[in-house]
Amino acid sequence: MTPEKAGTVFIGRSPMAAKDEELALRLANRHGLVTGATGTGKTVTLQVLAEGFSRAGVPVFAADVKGDLSGIAMRGEPKDFLTKRAEEVGITYTPDSFPVIFWDLFGEKGHPVRATISEMGPLLLARLMDLNEVQEGVLNIAFRIADEQGLLLLDLKDLRATLSFVAENAKTLTQEYGNVSSATVGAIQRQLLVLENQGGDAFFSEPALVMTDIMRVDRSGYGTVSVLAADKLMASPRLYATFLLWLLSELFEELPEVGDLDKPKLVFFFDEAHLLFDAAPKVLLEKVEQVVRLIRSKGVGVYFVTQNPIDVPDRVLAQLGNRVQHALRAFTPRDQKAVKAAAETFRPNPKLDTARVITEMGKGEALVSVLEGSGTPSMVERTLIAPPSARVGTITDAERAEVRARSPVRGVYEQEVDRDSAFEMLRRRQGGGEATARPAPRGEGSREAEAPAGPWGRMPAEDRIPVPPPSPPEPRTRSVPRVPRTGSTRMTTTEVVVRQVARSLASQVGTQLGKAILRGILGGRSR
Structure with a gap:
């Protein structure tokens, strides 16, 4: 009994x-x-x-x-x-x-x-890599640039490529976002290497857990x-x-x-x-x-x-x-x-x-x-x-x-997939040749990388710049409904990101972010 x-x-x-x-x-x-x-x-x-x-x-x-x-x-x-x-x-x-x-x-x-870099968000990534406030600020800027440029951040090579892009354009970005130094980007890149050696390259990929x-x-x-x-x-x-x-x-x-x-x-x-x-x-x-x-x-x-x-x-x-x-x-x-x-x-x-x-x-x-x-x-x-x-x-x-x-999810997550994302997009822009990605197999559990707004600084999917991949995979359907937006006010992409980073960046990355208003307590979704 x-x-x-x-x-x-x-x-x-x-x-x-x-x-x-x-x-x-x-x-x-x-x-x-x-x-x-x-x-x-x-x-x-x-x-x-x-x-x-x-x-x-x-x-x-x-x-x-x-x-x-x-x-x-x-x-x-x-x-x-x-x-x-x-x-x-x-x-x-x-x-x-x-x-x-x-x-x-x-x-x-x-x-x-597995999870994607975009789902993890800058706050948890900064914790994972033990970044200081200045480094966390630059990481937030990298996420902001990726969103504005339509770059999907799925795995570590996507984040590494985006950080390299930020370092190469540091002078231009400093005028808009505050000080961005190559030394700080280099320190983050070193921490990414440590994370990769700990097995992070296997975790940050697709298909992501449903x-x-x-x-x-x-x-x-x-x-x-x-x-x-x-x-x-x-x-x-x-x-x-x-x-x-x-x-x-x-x-x-x-x-x-x-x-x-x-x-x-x-x-x-x-x-x-x-x-x-x-x-x-x-x-x-x-x-x-x-x-x-x-x-x-x-x-x-x-x-x-x-x-x-x-x-x-x-x-x-x-x-x-x-x-x-x-x-x-x-x-x-x-x-x-x-x-x-x-x-x-x-x-x-x-x-x-x-x-x-x-x-x-x-x-x-x-x-x-x-x-x-x-x-x-x-x-x-x-x-x-x-x-x-x-x-x-x-x-x-x-x-x-x-x-x-006899697992009910046998075969769903075993095969790793590599979609066309920030790494491939930046390689094409820089004329470095065609960086090909392995498209997600149909029915293998791939899902869109854009996660809903949350406490870790991610951007809501509806506020992102849509950049469909050349060969879009068939996403796995979520059976859990998302919480709809309420109210008539919708925050802009800039407002959503600035809300997350304003507090930690106000003293490090210049007056423009320092003047931003921290909206909400959890994520970028207006409630």
């Missing part, structure tokens, strides 16, 4: 209170937090939550940092420690398996995941669990964090407003969440806070998984209503601060010394507080976490290959 009651995800049982701890599906889009020291059971808790959401027909996206989450694709086995825990929490252990799609930025352990492919429900009514193989990706932590943030922003841009639903349309687990916030600039943190706050109304729940609650900024932490806190070790002053912070974030339980219990819990135990009723948090309870129904641990290469072979 499955432990879930209708409309809930079963987490475990509190022996002291003699009650089940359950997460209400209708409040699951109010986000959550799973924390605890290494080895205390965070990954197992993540799997239990993912299984519960999948059973309820909710698609899940999660990064598999150590390879342990891959076992969710295989039927579990009734091992002694699992059946014992099932008895302790008052359920019958029932082995199960779940529909899984494996993804991998490098295309080795899953379907390749969001509906991570929002599937199988024939049995189970939500598909999209598992990102991140063990190799973690060697490039900045790429890992930026990719997940980009994916979150794409969901925010593409999904329509739906308000509060009976259950989420997708649950997104952000493992190793501290990588997102470490040394992040203030403007990026503000955008993260805005996306997390507003994506709830799109039917998406975001769950951060990290070791200490202090890894997450207070303004983001305040939006995470469902919390599972595994044990913390108070060996250092920072550890003691984390214990105190964790204890203070829960609704107090007069029968429980929260700070003391945090340091005493064993593996598979956690303090749990979930939203209930009208959205108020429940009193914190010491909880035995339920056992997963699927396999706990890794799977073999043969088993992974079997899962990939």
Whole structure:
């Protein structure tokens, strides 16, 4: 039997209170937090939550940092420690398996995941390459020039060619946009080389990921669990964090407003969440806070998984209503601060010394507080976490290959395509010969590179200069409708870009941009 009651995800049982701890599906889009020291059971808790959401027909996206989450694709086995825990929490252990799609930025352990330079936008690219404010300003100018010149920015060679064009015309551009030095462009080019060496050339290309492919429900009514193989990706932590943030922003841009639903349309687990916030600039943190706050109304729940609650900024932490806190070790002053912070974030339980219990819990135990009723948090309870129904641990290469072979997106993303874009266009303009691009095969998932306006500085497709390629590919149809514009006012291309860059460029690139007005808080879409 499955432990879930209708409309809930079963987490475990509190022996002291003699009650089940359950997460209400209708409040699951109010986000959550799973924390605890290494080895205390965070990954197992993540799997239990993912299984519960999948059973309820909710698609899940999660990064598999150590390879342990891959076992969710295989039927579990009734091992002694699992059946014992099932008895302790008052359920019958029932082995199960779940529909899984494996993804991998490098295309080795899953379907390749790709995005275009245009979709990523200058703000996230600047974060990815660790650019300073001056360099970020020049990158914004490059995006602006590409838009005005009708140059599609799809991959790294497109961005590199556009930056070379900016450097060659620096004197002319300086008169209109402020100081653009060849030295700054050269510094950005060097960072692009580093990014390419980290595997960025494989990620920035087409066909780009279509969001509906991570929002599937199988024939049995189970939500598909999209598992990102991140063990190799973690060697490039900045790429890992930026990719997940980009994916979150794409969901925010593409999904329509739906308000509060009976259950989420997708649950997104952000493992190793501290990588997102470490040394992040203030403007990026503000955008993260805005996306997390507003994506709830799109039917998406975001769950951060990290070791200490202090890894997450207070303004983001305040939006995470469902919390599972595994044990913390108070060996250092920072550890003691984390214990105190964790204890203070829960609704107090007069029968429980929260700070003391945090340091005493064993593996598979956690303090749990979930939203209930009208959205108020429940009193914190010491909880035995339920056992997963699927396999706990890794799977073999043969088993992974079997899962990939029956994937519903098999063959869609495997073949990389190279459309006619900025690199080829600039080569033709400069008389450097005909730079040919491989056209996208029909039906292979190619889509237009222009992304809707978003928090990372991209331009709305309707504001771009249309420059169709010589042999236009057949785009893959999006089944998720875009949010239409409202109102009668439409911003110009200049206004949209200047809105994004004015704040960071006002002191670096001259008075013209300094006089621009920052319009809106998310993207270039007027609302």
